[in-house]
Amino acid sequence: MENFLQSSLAAFKILQQTAPEIKAKLLNDIADAIDENKAAILSTASSESNLPEPRLEVERGRTCFQLRMMSAEIVNGNWLRKVVDVAIPDRTPFPKPEIRKMHVGIGPILVFGASNFPLAYSTIGGDSVSALAAGCPVIYKVHPSHPKTSHLINDLIQSAVKKNDLPEGTFIHYEAKDFDEVKQLVQHPIVKGVGFTGSYKGGMAIYKYAQERREPIPVFCEMGSVNPVMLLPEALKAKAEQWATNYCGSITNSVGQFCTNPGMLLAIKGPELDQFISSLTEQINKITAAPMLSQSIYDNYEHRKKEVLSQSNVTVVSDNITGQGTCGTPTIAKVEASDFINNSLLHEEVFGPFSIVVACDDEAQLAQAYDVLEGQLTTSIICESDDYALATSLMEKAMHKSGRVVFNGIPTGVEVTTAMVHGGPFPSSTDSRFTAVGIEAINRWTRPVSIQNCPLDLMPNALL
Amino acid sequence: MENFLQSSLAAFKILQQTAPEIKAKLLNDIADAIDENKAAILSTASSESNLPEPRLEVERGRTCFQLRMMSAEIVNGNWLRKVVDVAIPDRTPFPKPEIRKMHVGIGPILVFGASNFPLAYSTIGGDSVSALAAGCPVIYKVHPSHPKTSHLINDLIQSAVKKNDLPEGTFIHYEAKDFDEVKQLVQHPIVKGVGFTGSYKGGMAIYKYAQERREPIPVFCEMGSVNPVMLLPEALKAKAEQWATNYCGSITNSVGQFCTNPGMLLAIKGPELDQFISSLTEQINKITAAPMLSQSIYDNYEHRKKEVLSQSNVTVVSDNITGQGTCGTPTIAKVEASDFINNSLLHEEVFGPFSIVVACDDEAQLAQAYDVLEGQLTTSIICESDDYALATSLMEKAMHKSGRVVFNGIPTGVEVTTAMVHGGPFPSSTDSRFTAVGIEAINRWTRPVSIQNCPLDLMPNALL
Numbered sequence: 001m002e003n004f005l006q007s008s009l010a011a012f013k014i015l016q017q018t019a020p021e022i023k024a025k026l027l028n029d030i031a032d033a034i035d036e037n038k039a040a041i042l043s044t045a046s047s048e049s050n051l052p053e054p055r056l057e058v059e060r061g062r063t064c065f066q067l068r069m070m071s072a073e074i075v076n077g078n079w080l081r082k083v084v085d086v087a088i089p090d091r092t093p094f095p096k097p098e099i100r101k102m103h104v105g106i107g108p109i110l111v112f113g114a115s116n117f118p119l120a121y122s123t124i125g126g127d128s129v130s131a132l133a134a135g136c137p138v139i140y141k142v143h144p145s146h147p148k149t150s151h152l153i154n155d156l157i158q159s160a161v162k163k164n165d166l167p168e169g170t171f172i173h174y175e176a177k178d179f180d181e182v183k184q185l186v187q188h189p190i191v192k193g194v195g196f197t198g199s200y201k202g203g204m205a206i207y208k209y210a211q212e213r214r215e216p217i218p219v220f221c222e223m224g225s226v227n228p229v230m231l232l233p234e235a236l237k238a239k240a241e242q243w244a245t246n247y248c249g250s251i252t253n254s255v256g257q258f259c260t261n262p263g264m265l266l267a268i269k270g271p272e273l274d275q276f277i278s279s280l281t282e283q284i285n286k287i288t289a290a291p292m293l294s295q296s297i298y299d300n301y302e303h304r305k306k307e308v309l310s311q312s313n314v315t316v317v318s319d320n321i322t323g324q325g326t327c328g329t330p331t332i333a334k335v336e337a338s339d340f341i342n343n344s345l346l347h348e349e350v351f352g353p354f355s356i357v358v359a360c361d362d363e364a365q366l367a368q369a370y371d372v373l374e375g376q377l378t379t380s381i382i383c384e385s386d387d388y389a390l391a392t393s394l395m396e397k398a399m400h401k402s403g404r405v406v407f408n409g410i411p412t413g414v415e416v417t418t419a420m421v422h423g424g425p426f427p428s429s430t431d432s433r434f435t436a437v438g439i440e441a442i443n444r445w446t447r448p449v450s451i452q453n454c455p456l457d458l459m460p461n462a463l464l
Numbered sequence: 465m466e467n468f469l470q471s472s473l474a475a476f477k478i479l480q481q482t483a484p485e486i487k488a489k490l491l492n493d494i495a496d497a498i499d500e501n502k503a504a505i506l507s508t509a510s511s512e513s514n515l516p517e518p519r520l521e522v523e524r525g526r527t528c529f530q531l532r533m534m535s536a537e538i539v540n541g542n543w544l545r546k547v548v549d550v551a552i553p554d555r556t557p558f559p560k561p562e563i564r565k566m567h568v569g570i571g572p573i574l575v576f577g578a579s580n581f582p583l584a585y586s587t588i589g590g591d592s593v594s595a596l597a598a599g600c601p602v603i604y605k606v607h608p609s610h611p612k613t614s615h616l617i618n619d620l621i622q623s624a625v626k627k628n629d630l631p632e633g634t635f636i637h638y639e640a641k642d643f644d645e646v647k648q649l650v651q652h653p654i655v656k657g658v659g660f661t662g663s664y665k666g667g668m669a670i671y672k673y674a675q676e677r678r679e680p681i682p683v684f685c686e687m688g689s690v691n692p693v694m695l696l697p698e699a700l701k702a703k704a705e706q707w708a709t710n711y712c713g714s715i716t717n718s719v720g721q722f723c724t725n726p727g728m729l730l731a732i733k734g735p736e737l738d739q740f741i742s743s744l745t746e747q748i749n750k751i752t753a754a755p756m757l758s759q760s761i762y763d764n765y766e767h768r769k770k771e772v773l774s775q776s777n778v779t780v781v782s783d784n785i786t787g788q789g790t791c792g793t794p795t796i797a798k799v800e801a802s803d804f805i806n807n808s809l810l811h812e813e814v815f816g817p818f819s820i821v822v823a824c825d826d827e828a829q830l831a832q833a834y835d836v837l838e839g840q841l842t843t844s845i846i847c848e849s850d851d852y853a854l855a856t857s858l859m860e861k862a863m864h865k866s867g868r869v870v871f872n873g874i875p876t877g878v879e880v881t882t883a884m885v886h887g888g889p890f891p892s893s894t895d896s897r898f899t900a901v902g903i904e905a906i907n908r909w910t911r912p913v914s915i916q917n918c919p920l921d922l923m924p925n926a927l928l
Contacts, residue, residue, distance in 0.1 A: 017860065058557070085883040093522070097873060101883035104863055106896065211675045215890045218897065388921055395922060396481065399568060404914040407922070409561060419549040419565040421914040426679045432570065432911040433682065440912070447896040448904070450868035450885040457852055458859060458871070 001181070004172045005190040008108040008137045011169030015135040016105060018166070020462075023135060024074040026164050030124055031067035033156035034060065041152055045118045048146040050291040050326075055254055056119065063119045066126060066416055069439065070133040079103065079133065079442045080462050087453075097453045100463045103446040105134035106218070107192025110185055112206065114197035115145040115293050116257040121436075122146065123153040123173070127195030127220075130441040132170070139191065141182065142175040145294050183209045186219075193445050196221040197259070197436065199351070200427055207430050220444050222436045224259040225428040226349050227411045228266055228373060229380040230366065230394055232387035235408075236272040243382055244279035247355070250410035252287045255328045256353030257297070259422075260378050260411040263349055265357045266337075266369055277334065277357055281318040284330045289323035292352065298326035301352035305331060308350055313339040317357070328352045334359060337369045347373055363390055370394065375425025375432065376402040378411035401425060403432065465645070468636045469654040472572040472601045475633030479599040480569060482630070484926075487599060488538040490628050494588055495531035497620035498524065505616055509582045512610040514755040514790075519718055520583065527583045530590060530880055533903065534597040543567065543597065543906045544926050551917075561917045564927045567910040569598035570682070571656025574649055576670065578661035579609040579757050580721040585900075586610065587617040587637070591659030591684075594905040596634070603655065605646065606639040609758050647673045650683075657909050660685040661723070661900065663815070664891055671894055684908050686900045688723040689892040690813050691875045692730055692837060693844040694830065694858055696851035699872075700736040707846055708743035711819070714874035716751045719792045720817030721761070723886075724842050724875040727813055729821045730801075730830055741798065741821055745782040748794045753787035756816065762790035765816035769795060772814055777803040781821070792816045798823060801833045811837055827854055834858065839889025839896065840866040842875035865889060867896065 015023065034041060041060060042053045049056070073079050080102045088096035109131035113122030120126065128138045142150045154173040161170045176182050186194060186209040194217065196206050203221030210219045231243060250262050267273045292298040309316060314335045323329030330353040337360040340346050346356065360366040370379075379398035383391040391407075398405045403424030414422050414437050422437035423429040429436075434444045451463065479487065498505060505524060506517045513520075537543050544566045552560035573595035577586030584590065592602045606614045618637040625634045640646050650658060650673040658674060658681065660667050667685030674683045695707060714726050731737045756762040773780060778799045787793030794817035801824040804810050810820065824830040834843075843862035847855040855871075862869045867888030878886050878901050886901035887893040893900075898908045915927065 016864065083883040085879070085881045094877060096879060096881075099868075099879060099881060099883040101885060107864075207680065216671065216894050218895070383919075385919075385921070388919070391922055395918075399913050399915075399924070400480065400571075402913070404916060405918070406916040407918045409917050413558065415549070415560060415563060417549045417560075417563060419547040419563040419914055421565060421912045425911075430680050431682070433907075435912060443897075447889075448885045448899060449863050449866070450883055451863075452868060452870045453873050454859075454869070454871045455847075455849075455852070457849070458855055460863070 001184060004169070004174065005108070005139070005188055007167070007169030008139055008172055009190045011137040011167040012105065012107055014167045015137060015170065018135065020074045020077065022164055022166070023132070024071040026160055026166060027067045027071040027074070027129065027132065029160035029163060030157055031064040033160060034064050034153070037152070037156060041119070041149065044152055045146060045149040048149055049118050049293050051254060059117060059119045062416060063125065066120065066129050067124065069416065070129045073439055073442070074133050077462060079439070079446065081448070082463060099450050099452045100454065101448050101450050102460065102462050103448050105136040106445055106447050107136060108139055108190055109136045109193040109195060109445055110139045110141065110191045112141050112196040112198065113143040115143055115297065118146040118149045121197045123150045124157055126436055126441055127197070131195070131445045133442050134445040136193070136445045137170050137172070139172040139174060139185065141185065142173060147175065186210050187213050189215065192217050194219040195444070199223060203430065218444060219430055220434055220436065221430040222259065222423055223427055223429060224349055224351065225376040225424065226263040226347065226373065227260050227376060227378045227380070228264040228370060229262045229382065230370065231265060231267040231276065232381065232383040232390055233268055233272070234384035234386040235382045236267060236276055238384050240272055240276040241279050244276050244283060246410055248280055248283035248287070250412045251355045252284065252330045252353045253412055255290050255292050256330070257293055257351065258412045260414060262380065262411055263355055265355055266360060266366055267357065268362060268366055269359045273359060277317055281332050284318045284332050285320045287320065287330045289320065289327035289329045291326045292328045295326055297351065298328060301328050301350065304350040305352070305354055308346060308356065309333060311343055311346060314346070332357065337361065337365045341369055341372050367394065367397070370397060373401065375428045377422065377424045377428045378402055378404045378406055380406040380409065380411050382408055403428065403435070465648060468633070468638065469572070469603070469652055471631070471633030472603055472636055473654045475601040475631040476569070476571055478631045479601060479634065482599065484538045484541065486628055486630070487596065488535040490624055490630060491531045491535040491538070491593065491596065493624035493627060494621055495528040497624060498528050498617070501616070501620060505583070505613065508616055509610060509613040512613055513582050513757050515718060523581060523583045526880060527589065530584065530593050531588065533880065534593045537903050537906070538597050541926060543903070543910065545912070546927060563914050563916045564918065565912050565914050566924065566926050567912050569600040570909055570911050571600060572603055572654055573600045573657040573659060573909055574603045574605065574655045576605050576660040576662065577607040579607055579761065582610040582613045585661045587614045588621055590900055590905055591661070595659070595909045597906050598909040600657070600909045601634050601636070603636040603638060603649065605649065606637060611639065650674050651677050653679065656681050658683040659908070663687060667894065682908060683894055684898055684900065685894040686723065686887060687891055687893060688813050688815065689840040689842070689888065690727040690811065690837065691724050691840060691842045691844070692728040692834060693726045693846065694834065695729060695731040695740065696845065696847040696854055697732055697736070698848035698850040699846045700731060700740055702848050704736055704740040705743050708740050708747060710874055712744055712747040712751070714876045715819045716748065716794045716817045717876055719754050719756050720794070721757055721815065722876045724878060726844065726875055727819050729819055730824060730833055731821065732826060732830055733823045737823060741781055745796050748782045748796050749784045751784065751794045753784065753791035753793045755790045756792045759790055761815065762792060765792050765814065768814040769816070769818055772810060772820065773797060775807055775810060778810070796821065801825065801829045805833055805836050831858065831861070834861060837865065839892045841886065841888045841892045842866055842868045842870055844870040844873065844875050846872055867892065867899070
């Protein structure tokens with residue numbers, strides 16, 4: 001471990017002095033190699049994750065898109081966030097010096113991939129690519145759910161590193177033996193940042209290891225959330241069927257194994273909600289259950305689902321029975337808001353194709369049911385124009401509880417774009433000031449440095 | 465405590481919906497009130513801090529400048545860092561939704577002021593003003609070194625809050641009885657961020673309290689540093705006298721009680737360094753010692769100075785004896801780099817008018833002496849054009865060890881400007897990704913939120 005960490009540190013020093021064009025070419029070369037090795041990557045990832053190849057092909061496209069987007073960002077240099085304050089030599093009482101500012105990488109970054117994204121949030125996923133864009137070497141802890149896929153991708157990365165004459169410590173691919181090794185990595189002085197995507201339990205374990213360090217470092221854990229959806233009265237009246245169809249798709253897509261899966265639907269009681277529930281359950285019942293990512297994810301789904309369903313006054317409204325083996329059976333449950341509000345066990349995520357409908361007496365109770373939730377990656381508001389008064393007050397709450405507020409849409413499908421925030425108030429992430437998706441994901445791994453009164457001959461190229 | 469924290473939370477909800485013009489006016493009104501009450505503020509602050517009125521008048525000007533600068537920022541809205549990604553309805557395989565992003569405040573911020581800046585980094589100093597600019601109410605923990613000054617400023621703040629019909633929880637002024645109350649505040653769920661300026665010991669105590677919370681929150685502690693200065697050979701040859709004069713001023717200004725005080729001078733042995741040392745000590749000997757901020761700061765200065773001077777092969781080169789009572793006697797010490805490198809006790813800050821000259825055998829040893837230092841707020845490089853080869857390699861190191869790199873100048877005098885970074889790698893701060901000075905100090909207290917597919921009627925004003 002000490003050897004590869006030292007080589008990572010050595011690589012950091014070199015990468016911080018490497019021309020942007022070369023760092024950009026590295027990412028493009030990796031993307032090209034992933035394109036060229038598409039067939040092998042898809043079949044390997046599919047066999048390890050149970051995800052069908054068409055779904056993985058979308059994810060592969062996203063992975064290459066992220067690599068090329070970050071590559072372009074390295075060259076345009078926006079991420080450096082340069083500022084130049086001109087000197088004012090005759091200012092009184094003291095002259096003002098010239099000060100320029102840019103951002104630099106913080107050091108080697110330890111990345112933990114996600115089981116549900118073997119490509120886009122694993123080996124060369126969002127965390128790794130954003131770190132490399134900042135000139136930070138990556139120490140990637142291989143995810144045990146898809147080691148073969150990871151090795152395949154790592155081979156392509158290592159070839160691209162060699163081809164561009166970059167140091168071998170640029171990307172370290174490491175299979176940790178046990179939690180003790182993970183702890184050693186998180187606590188090692190050479191590691192200057194941690195990126196994690198996964199469960200609350202896993203994220204908080206990493207976070208607590210980091211807290212025992214002498215030197216505090218940024219630890220960005222994206223730990224999922226319930227992603228509540230508020231279906232407002234007029235929208236239910238006008239389009240119950242349409243939203244039932246959209247939400248059935250969002251809940252069951254990839255066996256519900258997305259961090260932004262809508263696990264909770266809040267609405268006001270009445271015949272419209274009854275109609276929505278019957279449309280939704282009818283469609284949920286038609287979905288053929290598919291195998292989940294792993295035995296442990298299946299076990300956890302079954303455990304959490306049973307736990308929620310055993311709470312008082314929680315009823316199952318779907319009767320889908322297509323699941324066998326490790327297939328995750330899509331399930332819709334229902335509970336009265338009064339029971340929901342006082343039972344915090346119902347406020348937490350059930351990772352898988354599960355959603356609970358919270359039936360509220362009125363607008364006030366709907367707001368109250370939303371208020372008891374903790375921080376979320378997303379909140380969705382489904383509304384028609386006659387709902388806007390209610391929507392406005394709920395939106396004010398949602399902006400302070402979530403990383404993203406979605407109107408009249410589904411929360412799954414996280415766009416890789418500059419305006420995206422994938423993260424959110426705790427417990428959806430450990431630092432709501434950053435995003436794991438989009439260009440600004442780089443900001444997690446950079447810090448500003450001011451350069452005062454620097455002779456032009458010594459000025460870093462980026463600041464000239 | 466519970467009452468005022470609840471009122472702070474209530475204020476947060478209101479401030480997040482308050483028009484920018486009103487928040488801006490609050491800060492301007494406070495600045496105007498500080499101008500109008502100048503005489504009382506200066507005399508009170510001077511009697512509590514031992515700082516002379518002319519020095520405090522500069523600080524008062526800085527305080528008002530910061531208030532008005534942040535006021536302007538609230539109105540121009542740059543801090544919102546808005547991004548709009550347009551929809552692409554006909555994108556395949558899925559349409560791209562419109563996504564807009566803006567920043568919002570994170571919640572009530574707990575601020576700990578600094579004893580050495582009773583105005584600019586205390587009650588309505590940099591941390592408080594940047595929090596208010598983001599619409600975050602402030603809970604200010606009164607600094608025991610200057611309670612009367614703090615109450616005077618707080619009265620002006622409360623009047624301005626009332627005048628602008630803002631909620632009373634906007635600014636809470638609280639004298640904590642003991643450390644236990646401080647701990648309760650840091651750990652309270654309503655508190656969503658902490659700003660601290662002071663010693664390493666104090667900062668880390670606060671930081672550790674925060675680590676015991678269930679919900680992680682941003683804790684930005686600015687904890688000072690040694691601020692090494694590297695005097696390169698040609699600069700010593702050409703301008704030893706001039707730099708001795710400048711550095712004598714920087715070391716002794718305000719009895720050396722600045723976080724950016726240059727506590728260490730690194731240079732290569734030779735007659736030029738001898739001449740620099742003799743010029744510097746000659747001038748240091750002429751300075752009349754002045755009383756330090758408090759008895760405890762004086763005691764700490766004496767303790768740390770004695771500790772450093774008792775290390776093997778450390779010699780005092782100045783013989784200033786003007787100090788009496790709690791006056792901090794300016795002191796210059798000297799040590800060989802070989803002794804310095806292996807003694808970590810010499811690498812740490814002595815808060816006060818003290819600087820140690822590290823005499824190096826050659827360029828390699830100078831770099832080695834710099835390498836053993838931990839993170840710094842500033843690093844200064846004094847050089848002539850014939851030093852540029854050496855300066856380039858030292859600068860690469862300095863950019864990764866410090867928040868600010870100063871060329872041919874002194875590190876004291878932190879400009880309030882956009883390009884300023886006041887912060888730096890640990891232990892100079894707890895999060896090197898942020899600055900405590902300048903517009904971007906606001907970023908510590910904000911988080912991004914994405915709004916997807918929002919009807920224009922519901923769009924927040926800031927995003928229209």
